[in-house]
Amino acid sequence: MSWIRASTLNWIQFLCVKIIKSGRVPKHIAFIMDGNRRYAQKNNVRKFEGHSQGFDKLAETLQWCLDLGIPEVTVYAFSIENFKRSQEEVDALMELSQQKFERLLSEKMFCCFARDKLMEHGVCIRVIGNLSLLPQNIRKLIAQAMILTKDNKKTFLNVAFAYTAREEMAQAVRTAVSGVERDALQLSDVTQQLLSNCLYTSTSPDPELLIRTSGEVRLSDYLLWQVSCSCIYFADVLWPEFSIWHLLAAIIKYQRSYAQLVPVQQADEMANGCLNERISLFHTCLAASRLASLEELNHAVA
Numbered sequence: 001m002s003w004i005r006a007s008t009l010n011w012i013q014f015l016c017v018k019i020i021k022s023g024r025v026p027k028h029i030a031f032i033m034d035g036n037r038r039y040a041q042k043n044n045v046r047k048f049e050g051h052s053q054g055f056d057k058l059a060e061t062l063q064w065c066l067d068l069g070i071p072e073v074t075v076y077a078f079s080i081e082n083f084k085r086s087q088e089e090v091d092a093l094m095e096l097s098q099q100k101f102e103r104l105l106s107e108k109m110f111c112c113f114a115r116d117k118l119m120e121h122g123v124c125i126r127v128i129g130n131l132s133l134l135p136q137n138i139r140k141l142i143a144q145a146m147i148l149t150k151d152n153k154k155t156f157l158n159v160a161f162a163y164t165a166r167e168e169m170a171q172a173v174r175t176a177v178s179g180v181e182r183d184a185l186q187l188s189d190v191t192q193q194l195l196s197n198c199l200y201t202s203t204s205p206d207p208e209l210l211i212r213t214s215g216e217v218r219l220s221d222y223l224l225w226q227v228s229c230s231c232i233y234f235a236d237v238l239w240p241e242f243s244i245w246h247l248l249a250a251i252i253k254y255q256r257s258y259a260q261l262v263p264v265q266q267a268d269e270m271a272n273g274c275l276n277e278r279i280s281l282f283h284t285c286l287a288a289s290r291l292a293s294l295e296e297l298n299h300a301v302a
């Protein structure tokens, strides 16, 4: 299955989406797509099949988000902790990701633009995580996908891959420290806002809603910095069984708690100070060096 499918809403779902859209819809939703292996066990299929159906559900969910007018989605596809799973499962997940990124890129090369859903919907794909932990062929595909879609501005899909929030924070601190060491920054420039801008998610607004499936009520080292003011929704369903009704229920919960979320979010925004010229220059250089690393990966021999 492709990353973006055609809309498949029936009339009752279409009507419900329309009603929900008349209220406030989150601009950014993050997902923890949990429960693929339990789904495989429950249905007597191999783990790989559970993950493969998990990807199909991701594609379906992205289409629902487009139907709902949600411009940004972040998904937890592979945590650094997942490297501790059996070699067979890690290899299978890498193989699945390789296939999906290859498909994404080949659709651009071999299909006409009408079929090229990602470009048609203006989807910008960003992979957040420590790419150096991934096999070279996948790093190259990721770099190609990010470069191909980098100028798309309508919708954003962030894929957390080889990601944990604590690793992200550690690398942000290292980036800031190296700025101070080479006198690009002063120690007093190292603020909450500077660190936010050194995270992998620096170009994204924080998620307004986080949804975790499978009934587990943990954040599992996912976007810990970014969800401090978000509405969190735990759905008691395995990820491949997630339906539009679960998504709509989560959005209704968000809409009902929105009045309480606003003052918290406003206080958080006020805590961010002004950027001085030195900090702005540091961020510009950081963005340029990240793009240069992607270009380097893109040209590397896989």
Ligand code: FPP
Binding pocket: 033, 034, 035, 036, 037, 038, 039, 051, 054, 055, 058, 076, 077, 078, 079, 082, 096, 097, 100, 101, 159, 214
């Ligand atoms: C969690 O379920 C799911 C994962 C660790 C992998 C999720 C990956 C995908 C859906 C494919 C995404 C691929 C791309 C390229 C975006 P689990 O394995 O923890 O299942 P369990 O909780 O039942 O053990």
Ligand code: MG
Binding pocket: 034, 035, 036
């Ligand atoms: Mg799990």
